[in-house]
Amino acid sequence: MHLNKNTPLNRALFSFRTRLFTAGFAAGLILVGHASAVTSFTETFDNDNASWGDPTGSPGGAGHDAGGFITTSGALADLGQGVLFRGNGSAGASGAAFSGNWIADGVSQFSVDVRHNSQVPLSFFARFASPFNFPGATAVRFQPVLANQWTTLTFNIADNPAFGAPNFVTFEGSSFDGVFSNIGRVQVGVSIPDGFENNPALANGVFTFDMDNASVSVIPEPSGVLLAMAGGMLLMLRRRRS
Numbered sequence: 001m002h003l004n005k006n007t008p009l010n011r012a013l014f015s016f017r018t019r020l021f022t023a024g025f026a027a028g029l030i031l032v033g034h035a036s037a038v039t040s041f042t043e044t045f046d047n048d049n050a051s052w053g054d055p056t057g058s059p060g061g062a063g064h065d066a067g068g069f070i071t072t073s074g075a076l077a078d079l080g081q082g083v084l085f086r087g088n089g090s091a092g093a094s095g096a097a098f099s100g101n102w103i104a105d106g107v108s109q110f111s112v113d114v115r116h117n118s119q120v121p122l123s124f125f126a127r128f129a130s131p132f133n134f135p136g137a138t139a140v141r142f143q144p145v146l147a148n149q150w151t152t153l154t155f156n157i158a159d160n161p162a163f164g165a166p167n168f169v170t171f172e173g174s175s176f177d178g179v180f181s182n183i184g185r186v187q188v189g190v191s192i193p194d195g196f197e198n199n200p201a202l203a204n205g206v207f208t209f210d211m212d213n214a215s216v217s218v219i220p221e222p223s224g225v226l227l228a229m230a231g232g233m234l235l236m237l238r239r240r241r242s
Helices: 008-032 178-179 200-204 222-240
Strands: 041-043 068-074 083-088 109-116 122-128 136-145 151-156 169-171 186-190 204-217
Touching: 008 109, 068 083, 083 204, 109 122, 109 136, 122 151, 122 178, 136 151, 136 178, 186 204
Parallel strands: none
Antiparallel strands: 041 204, 068 204, 083 186, 109 151, 109 204, 122 136, 122 186, 136 169
């Protein structure tokens, strides 16, 4: 059925439909054309340490997922704040794949595989910070990691206004939005056990820590896809009625 554009009412309807189509289709193009700075990515360390800076870090050999991993060693007393592996996007760690606005890009999860050979179970943490290393957000997984076995740790990247995001123990004077809108560094470390200095085996031992499959997961926003579909449907409608 062809629309007669010559009557005042039909001219108004045609004009309104054209404006609606133009706005919807343009919005769809804008959102679909947006390129996220952060996409779902897994660093496997199969070839080298991917510039995850640590003075004693080095590529690991085959044996986990039939590929490499990174490893470092140290005494608990010498670990300071417990950071083991440092992914600095400004220094090229993983090609800056973990750097960007995690909120705008829809990052929902960070996970990593870890292993250690300490004589007691240990808890690990992840710290996410700006390119200047402050402020940062520290998330602790109280899941015990047993010795000599690979364990996958998952950190949900989500805000919870009442209690803070799940697993997060500090935002270093900032907020969830303040930290995750500008991520430039990712750090993985181990929580030093309380009273370890009273245990000679822990106090005097040098332990090995391994890491593999550092991964970030992005869930795309559905709004861009829906608007693009709406724009396409309006275009088809216009063609059928013209």
